Amino acid sequence: xxxxxxxxxxxxxxxVGSAIWKNLKEKGYTNLVGRTSAELDxxxxxxxxxxxxxxxxxxxxxxxxxxxxxxxxxxxxxxFIYHNLTIQNHVIHNAWKYGVKKLLFLGSTCIYPREAPQxxxxxxxxxxxxxxxxxxxxxxxxxxxxxCESYNLQYGTNFISVMPTNLYGPNDNFDLEKSHVLPALLxxxxxxxxxxxxxxQAIHNDLxxxxxxxxxxxxxxxxxxAILRKYGIISPSGGQRAAVEIWGTxxxxxxxxxxxxxxxxxxxxxxxxxxxxxxRSMSLQGETTRQTQQPNIQFRGEIRNTHINIGTGKExxxxxxxxxxxxxxxxxxxxxxxxxKPDGTMRKLTDVTxxxxxxxRHQIEIEEGVRRIYQWYIENSGR
Numbered sequence: 001x002x003x004x005x006x007x008x009x010x011x012x013x014x015x016v017g018s019a020i021w022k023n024l025k026e027k028g029y030t031n032l033v034g035r036t037s038a039e040l041d042x043x044x045x046x047x048x049x050x051x052x053x054x055x056x057x058x059x060x061x062x063x064x065x066x067x068x069x070x071x072x073x074x075x076x077x078x079x080f081i082y083h084n085l086t087i088q089n090h091v092i093h094n095a096w097k098y099g100v101k102k103l104l105f106l107g108s109t110c111i112y113p114r115e116a117p118q119x120x121x122x123x124x125x126x127x128x129x130x131x132x133x134x135x136x137x138x139x140x141x142x143x144x145x146x147x148c149e150s151y152n153l154q155y156g157t158n159f160i161s162v163m164p165t166n167l168y169g170p171n172d173n174f175d176l177e178k179s180h181v182l183p184a185l186l187x188x189x190x191x192x193x194x195x196x197x198x199x200x201q202a203i204h205n206d207l208x209x210x211x212x213x214x215x216x217x218x219x220x221x222x223x224x225x226a227i228l229r230k231y232g233i234i235s236p237s238g239g240q241r242a243a244v245e246i247w248g249t250x251x252x253x254x255x256x257x258x259x260x261x262x263x264x265x266x267x268x269x270x271x272x273x274x275x276x277x278x279x280r281s282m283s284l285q286g287e288t289t290r291q292t293q294q295p296n297i298q299f300r301g302e303i304r305n306t307h308i309n310i311g312t313g314k315e316x317x318x319x320x321x322x323x324x325x326x327x328x329x330x331x332x333x334x335x336x337x338x339x340x341k342p343d344g345t346m347r348k349l350t351d352v353t354x355x356x357x358x359x360x361r362h363q364i365e366i367e368e369g370v371r372r373i374y375q376w377y378i379e380n381s382g383r
Contacts, residue, residue: 001029001059001102001271008033008057010042010091011064016106016164018171019263020061027267033057037064042087052094060103061266062091062144066137070247070344072178073134084140092147096157103159104270105148107141109255109309109350110134111163119313119351122163122305131345145307152275153303160275162266165311165350168369169259170376176212176231181318182256185325186370186377188233188244193331195228195235196242206381232338242333247341250319255311255349258364258372265310268360277358278306311350312362321366328370 001007007024011017012034024032033055042048042064066083073080088105095103112120113128125145130138141163148159172183179187187210194202203224204217215227225235232245316324322335355361364372 003028004031005029005058006031006033006055007059007061008055009061009063010035010087011062013171014063014065014067015167015169015172015259016065016262017061017063019169019259020063020266023260023263023267042090043083045090048090049094049097052098052100056098058101059270060091060095060100061270062088062103062105064091065106067173067180068178069180069184070133070342073137074342077136080134081136081140084137085143088140088144088147092144092151092159095159096151096155101158102270102274103148103157104266105144105159105161106266107144107161107163107307108138109163109165109311109348110138110345111142111145112348114345118347119349120309121351122307122309122354125305125307133342133344149303149306152306158275160269160273160278161307162269162310163307163350164262165255165257165309165348167257167259167262168373170373172259172373174210174377181254182321182325182370183373185244185246185322186329186374188231188246189322189325189329189331189335190374190377191228191233192242192244192333193329195225195233196331196333202381209381232336236333242331243336244322244331244333245336245338246318246322247338248318248343249339250317250322250337252318252343252345253315253347253349254318254321255313255315256321256366256369257311257362258369261362261364262310265355265360265362269308269358273308273358275306278308279303308355308358309350309352310355311352312365313350313352314366315347315349316366321370324367324370325374328374 007029009017009021009032012021013036021032040047040051064087066080112124114131115128116124145161148161151157152159168182173179174183174187176184207215208217212227215223234243236242326335
């Protein structure tokens, strides 16, 4: 990419897209294109085609997606598969149709089987059943990988898929029902602290910024306590301390990557890695059994699993994460693990060997990341 290349970041206001946008700006790219969902509905086939026809971007980061945590994934199964399949199909097809030079498709490590060997290598894809709670979303992302590979092999495009681990960072989704585990825990524990300290001004500010089921800072204390209790944030009473309920046993292990580091990895890959680099090891030396549209590359056998894991290669239990957040926030109450609720996949650790060999490695560890995201949340809590 040149610094003046026209680059479209689909989903540039979300956690992933905003981090990529910021990284590109900091690296000196000056011709960035973004559209809010109100300006461009990527579920609308004609609107998406009109955008590509008029703007003709040279490079595309496909970070637009319907995302959420275990509750949202398991509740809105049809929405998660339909919305993600539709967005991917529209963007990837039009990227080919209007001559995009390179596209980076962002998926998720939930594409891997529930019982995948740990850490999860790229070639674990489609080897056994998926985790049930997020199966529709995972299938959509797998389809995106195969769409990119298929366009590359049939049409000679340069579409690369990356699979980030669990992300957190600025502009995250802190919705108590639909957010991922780390931002949900952070907000719940913060609000638990506010209840414990009887800091109603902070609670009102928080709910004004991010209402919960139409309950905001103007609602009565009774309404606020009721909605917080619904989401496991319980006021102190009868000599008992405030408490925060957490789904599951706390035993599952999870890997977390600071979103701005994920963005740096994505831009690094876009600048330095082509599809041909990812499959060159599959090519033959002086022998040919199959030819594709990729220039000067001949292959034996099948081309699969060209996607790249993006992560840290390190994991932490949900219980340890909650305790780290509790310490960082300064919450003195109780953490209560509800073992009647599902845990989800017990381990989801990525093998980042391929990414490291390509030349990128993470720097921010979870302790520093939690401090950063809590500081960001406080600064953006409506105070």
